[in-house]
Each structure stands twice: as structure tokens, then as C-alpha cells.
Amino acid sequence: MVQKNPYIGYRPTWAEVNLDNLSFNLAQIRKRIPHSTRVMACVKADAYGHGLIPISLRLVAEGVDYLAVASIDEAIRLRQARISKPILVLGLILKQDIEPLFDYDIVPTVCTEDFARVLDVMAGARGRVARVHIKVDTGMGRIGVLSQDAFAFIQKIKRLKNIQIEGVFTHLASADVDRAFTNKQLRLFRGLVNRCEARGIHIPLVHAANSMGVVSYARSHFSMVRPGLILYGLYPAKGLSIHLKPVLSLKTRVIYKKCVHKGSGISYGHTYITPKNTSVITLPIGYGDGYPRNLSNCGPVLINDAAFTISGRVCMDQIMVDVGSRAVEVGDEVILIGSSATRRITAEQLAELSGTIPYEIVCGLGSRVPRIYTPAVARSEENRQFARYERKLPVRMLETSGWPDTFCYTHDISARGLQLVTERPLAPRMQVKLALEAQREPPVHTQGTVVWARQNSVGLYHAGVKLDKSDLSGMCAGASGGF
Numbered sequence: 001m002v003q004k005n006p007y008i009g010y011r012p013t014w015a016e017v018n019l020d021n022l023s024f025n026l027a028q029i030r031k032r033i034p035h036s037t038r039v040m041a042c043v044k045a046d047a048y049g050h051g052l053i054p055i056s057l058r059l060v061a062e063g064v065d066y067l068a069v070a071s072i073d074e075a076i077r078l079r080q081a082r083i084s085k086p087i088l089v090l091g092l093i094l095k096q097d098i099e100p101l102f103d104y105d106i107v108p109t110v111c112t113e114d115f116a117r118v119l120d121v122m123a124g125a126r127g128r129v130a131r132v133h134i135k136v137d138t139g140m141g142r143i144g145v146l147s148q149d150a151f152a153f154i155q156k157i158k159r160l161k162n163i164q165i166e167g168v169f170t171h172l173a174s175a176d177v178d179r180a181f182t183n184k185q186l187r188l189f190r191g192l193v194n195r196c197e198a199r200g201i202h203i204p205l206v207h208a209a210n211s212m213g214v215v216s217y218a219r220s221h222f223s224m225v226r227p228g229l230i231l232y233g234l235y236p237a238k239g240l241s242i243h244l245k246p247v248l249s250l251k252t253r254v255i256y257k258k259c260v261h262k263g264s265g266i267s268y269g270h271t272y273i274t275p276k277n278t279s280v281i282t283l284p285i286g287y288g289d290g291y292p293r294n295l296s297n298c299g300p301v302l303i304n305d306a307a308f309t310i311s312g313r314v315c316m317d318q319i320m321v322d323v324g325s326r327a328v329e330v331g332d333e334v335i336l337i338g339s340s341a342t343r344r345i346t347a348e349q350l351a352e353l354s355g356t357i358p359y360e361i362v363c364g365l366g367s368r369v370p371r372i373y374t375p376a377v378a379r380s381e382e383n384r385q386f387a388r389y390e391r392k393l394p395v396r397m398l399e400t401s402g403w404p405d406t407f408c409y410t411h412d413i414s415a416r417g418l419q420l421v422t423e424r425p426l427a428p429r430m431q432v433k434l435a436l437e438a439q440r441e442p443p444v445h446t447q448g449t450v451v452w453a454r455q456n457s458v459g460l461y462h463a464g465v466k467l468d469k470s471d472l473s474g475m476c477a478g479a480s481g482g483f
């Protein structure tokens, strides 16, 4: 019987993600910035297509200080993978979506007073303090308070009692092409920060540097940098003096080979006609996987350390290559991004050939392409977030040391115990009585002893509870969580 590869599936097309190269790139970044400067790693868009959870777990293991995502949903996935680092949502959210910021301890970007006021009221109602980062537009023209209005804005937000301005940031618009404009942005931002300091407003995290900033503008480093692309070993511009190793390779295998006559049209529209009698192979990958259709008739591939060019149009699921009389057989490995013994194809090259940027090449790789991690990441780690997603159960704490019916929740539950997230501190050895409120079922009452307890962040506590009796087996079937 043929052994199915449990990671790749039945179609031999995959992306290899080298986590050691990610660590290497982070080390190169750290060499560029002062020792005290913090690193906020941009892991939005599924970590630029590399896989949010495995990438973030490695970055956290390497000690990055902060993670940045584009949406609350991405932040929740990180929390469900039990990543406890601070998380900033770079994009804006609507007022009606504030609740999960408290549930999951997520830091929002703020640039309107209206949003800040609602956040302030909701934080107050929960006895919490909401940390925020204020976004300043120094010339990007996207979200952010215009720099000339930013000081007054910060003063207003400063007056809100339940909000702590933890950070202020701006984004560089043209750091790869326009030095003068970038310097102007940095001057405006520096001016704002100085003005705040002069008025006694100290904001601990000041950040502006994207990858270009990290590499080429020391004055953009401030107290934290915010790289994305270079973490993944890709260059935002040519001629940069930083040594990086690409993290992602894209591979497939020859699935078919046949001989065709001179003058045969290949693929849709016959944009390639064989110039002589030849062999044409088919590869099981296409634009349905995010391989750009613009690489029709120009995309490079490597097979057995020899270079070939795609013949005809890229189809949704397949690509053809005229391999002439070269030794290429069904089953041979094909590199679309990555290195063979003496050659390499980079995402930057594919971007240039297809008229886009390397960001779009890696972000565009579809969910149909399995990501294989080296060194291997336990499947359970990679899928942690799914295992726990539906386990976020509301819990009511009953008559515990004088707390009347306190609401909290658990996302980690097993027959022996559970983890509680509460807004009040618990202490080891405390006895707790609980009512778990599963949806559409009557509440389950149980009791147990607090084994460990810690503070997660301002106003949010975490505790492990060992249950006296195993009466939750029905509720936690399939969950692996402990306490």
C-alpha cells in the first residue's frame, strides 16, 4: 500500500518553511538596532503566508517583545494558541467589536476620539484599563490622525481615565524610493514625540520602522521597530546591506511527461508553440495556489539543478514546461521558489517578472498549499487554535470567598481541571465552586481547588483549577487541556 504523506496530502505540491532561517533573520535585525530597542514582529496575513501560529511560536521563543496583526480575528488565533505576548491590531476596528479586546487582552490602534470614548466607558465598566497605540499619519494618507492634529488628540485621549497610551506610531510611505520624503515623515514624528515629552507625556513605545526603516533609517528606530518582510528573509528593495535567508520555498513534482511534435500549441490560447519535437511536462500547481498567472511563458523552475521556463499560460491547477531532451521524469522534484545545488529562484525574482512585489507573492500562496515546517512543528502545535476554539465557555463562579456570582471564562478544559480567565485575582489553594454554561445545555455545577494563579495583564488573571470530581467528561470530550 502506498503510504500517504500525512502532511502534504495526495497532491505533491507544498511550501517548506524554515524556522531556523526565521531566527537567523531576527538575529540580523537585532544587530541593526540598539540593544534596548524592542521588536514588534508583523505576523499579519497568516505571517505573510508562512503560517501564523508556527511563525509566531518561534518568534515568541526567540523573545520578540510584541506581535502585530491586521485584525482581531488574527489576534484571537494567537491567543487560542496560548501565546501571551502583547498583540497590537494595526488596522482599525468598529466600535461594536470592542468586546473581544477585553476577552483576549488585545491592544487596538486608536485614531478617533469617538472610538476612544467608547473604549474608555467599556473599560471602566469592567474595572479595566485599556492599553492603546495611537496612529499618526505623517504622510501615508491611510489611517491615522494627521500629524498637525496629533498633539491635541493625544492630550484628549490622555484625559480618559480608563485608557493608557502605551504606544504611538506612524508608517513610512516611500522608504524604498524617496529618502527626502521619509526623512520629512521622521522629522514630523520626532517633533510630535518631543512635544509630548516636553509636556510630561511619556509614551513608552514609539515606533515607525518597517523593514526599510530597520535596514536603512537608523533615525526611524525609536523605542521599538516593526519589521515584517525582512523577518521572512525577503528584501523590500534592491542593494540592501543586510544578509537574510529566505524562509519559504515552494515545491512540486513532475506529474506527467509526454513527447509532442514541433508546432504544438501548449496551454490556453496557445501562447507557446513548440519550436521542435520535444518533451512537455505538467506540474500540479497553478494560479489557484497563488502562483501568478502573469508568470505565463516567463516563470522559472528548477529541476535536478537545471533551469527551465514555464511554457504557455499558467492554468488554475496546472503548469506546463517544455524540457526538450533533458533528463526529467515523472516524480522529480521541481523548485518554484528556493535553492538547488547551484541555482536559486527568489520570491523577489518572481515578483519582478510578474509585475508585483515579493509581499504579494508569499501572501498570495493559497490555503491549498500545505506548509511543511523545518524543523518539524508538532501538528498539535500548529493546530492548537482549532482544538480550543469552541472551548471558550462562560463560567460563573459561585460564592467564592465572598464574590457573588462572578463571571469569567475558560478556553482550556479537561476532565481533571480547567483554566480560568478572571477579572479578579485568585490565589493557590482557594476552593472555588463553578457553574459552566455550555450553550444550549443546562449549566454544569462543579468545584475544585486553585493550583496556580498569575496575573496576565492589567486587570486580567489566569488560574488553573483542579476539579474534585471528574464530572465534566461530557463537556470536554476530545479536549486535551489540563490545568
Ligand SMILES: *Cc1c(COP(=O)(O)O)cnc(C)c1O
Binding pocket: 042, 044, 090, 171, 209, 210, 211, 212, 226, 227, 228, 229, 230, 236
Ligand atoms: C505591514 C506593516 C509593517 C511591516 O512592513 P514591512 O515592509 O513588511 O516590514 C509595519 N507597519 C505597518 C503599519 C504595517 O501595516
